[in-house]
Amino acid sequence: MRKGVLEYCILCILAKREAYASAIIEELKAANMIVVEGTLYPLLIRQKNQGLLNYRWEESTQGPPRKYYCLTDKGRAQLSEMDNAWKDMVDAISALRQ
Amino acid sequence: MRKGVLEYCILCILAKREAYASAIIEELKAANMIVVEGTLYPLLIRQKNQGLLNYRWEESTQGPPRKYYCLTDKGRAQLSEMDNAWKDMVDAISALRQ
DNA sequence: TTCAATACCTTGCAATGCAAAGTATATTTT
DNA sequence: AAAATATACTTTGCATTGCAAGGTATTGAA
Numbered sequence: 043m044r045k046g047v048l049e050y051c052i053l054c055i056l057a058k059r060e061a062y063a064s065a066i067i068e069e070l071k072a073a074n075m076i077v078v079e080g081t082l083y084p085l086l087i088r089q090k091n092q093g094l095l096n097y098r099w100e101e102s103t104q105g106p107p108r109k110y111y112c113l114t115d116k117g118r119a120q121l122s123e124m125d126n127a128w129k130d131m132v133d134a135i136s137a138l139r140q
Numbered sequence: 141m142r143k144g145v146l147e148y149c150i151l152c153i154l155a156k157r158e159a160y161a162s163a164i165i166e167e168l169k170a171a172n173m174i175v176v177e178g179t180l181y182p183l184l185i186r187q188k189n190q191g192l193l194n195y196r197w198e199e200s201t202q203g204p205p206r207k208y209y210c211l212t213d214k215g216r217a218q219l220s221e222m223d224n225a226w227k228d229m230v231d232a233i234s235a236l237r238q
Numbered sequence: 239t240t241c242a243a244t245a246c247c248t249t250g251c252a253a254t255g256c257a258a259a260g261t262a263t264a265t266t267t268t
Numbered sequence: 269a270a271a272a273t274a275t276a277c278t279t280t281g282c283a284t285t286g287c288a289a290g291g292t293a294t295t296g297a298a
Contacts, residue, residue: 043148043225046141046254046285047233054236064245073232080287083247088285105244106294125237127141132230134171135145138152139223144254144285162276178256181278186253203275204263 048085050128051075053113053121056095060112086111094120142173146183148226149173151211151219154193160206184209192218 055061055069063082070077089095094117097109113121153159153167161180168175187193192215195207211219 043144043222043229046144047229048286050141051233051236054233057237062245069236073235074228075232075236078287079246080248080289081285085285087247102244102295104295106246108245124141128233130172131142131145134173135149135152135226137171138149138167139155142255146255160276176256177277178258178279179254183254185278200264200275202264204277206276 047128048075048077048081049089050121050124052082052085052089053094053117053124056111056113057118057121060110062100062108062110064108066111089117093117145226146173146175146179147187148219148222150180150183150187151192151215151222154209154211155216155219158208158210160198160208162206164209187215191215 051070051073052066055066061069063079063086066086067077067079067082086095086097090097090111093114095111096114097111099107100110101107149168149171150164153164159167161177161184164184165175165177165180184193184195188195188209191212193209194212195209197205198208199205
């Protein structure tokens with residue numbers, strides 16, 4: 043059911059703060075959206091390749107370095123479009139489910 | 141973006157009345173959810189094979205006979221589950237987008 | 239030095255949405 | 269009657285997506 047919405051969720055999370063993959067998974071889990079690594083990593087790479095995200099490496103005191111992702115201007119524009127698309131879909135379901 | 145939600149939409153429409161494919165497409169279009177035949181027919185067949193839908197043939201005065209689909213008990217149960225899943229997803233997005 | 243924890247990445251499969259083309263039935267036009 | 273048009277259902281092949289499973293690499297603890 044949540045297929046196709048994950049991309050939107052990632053942009054929502056990164057709009058608030060930059061984050062690395064494990065932190066994103068934790069935040070999704072907190073919102074009851076279970077996502078696994080094998081889903082998230084390719085998705086982040088796709089969004090990076092589309093110019094929606096950037097990343098920087100940061101050393102960690104608890105293991106290997108982390109890849110912190112953040113939104114680009116294009117990513118913020120895309121997020122804005124997806125806000126509208128999401129709103130339209132919620133309205134569409136409301137209309138159908140009466 | 142609407143990927144994976146189509147199955148839910150079909151159940152919503154058929155919960156109100158039985159319908160054949162072209163009528164379903166029209167109703168989706170009215171709710172701003174564009175779907176084409178190549179998407180809908182395989183989806184209806186899948187839901188039929190899952191036991192969510194039944195169909196009956198009905199003659200038409202304007203062309204070939206039509207396949208009217210309706211919900212089974214299992215389909216109604218599935219719709220109820222998807223109502224909850226949809227509500228959970230709307231809540232999840234709300235939580236992420238603040 | 240071996241083990242455990244953390245983090246990133248890849249491969250292969252199944253499911254989904256869709257463009258495009260195909261088949262079949264009924265009505266209208268020539 | 270034959271051809272064209274409208275309606276309706278179906279199939280094929282492709283691109284994308286989600287995920288299970290397994291792999292690589294770094295760090296600190298046993």
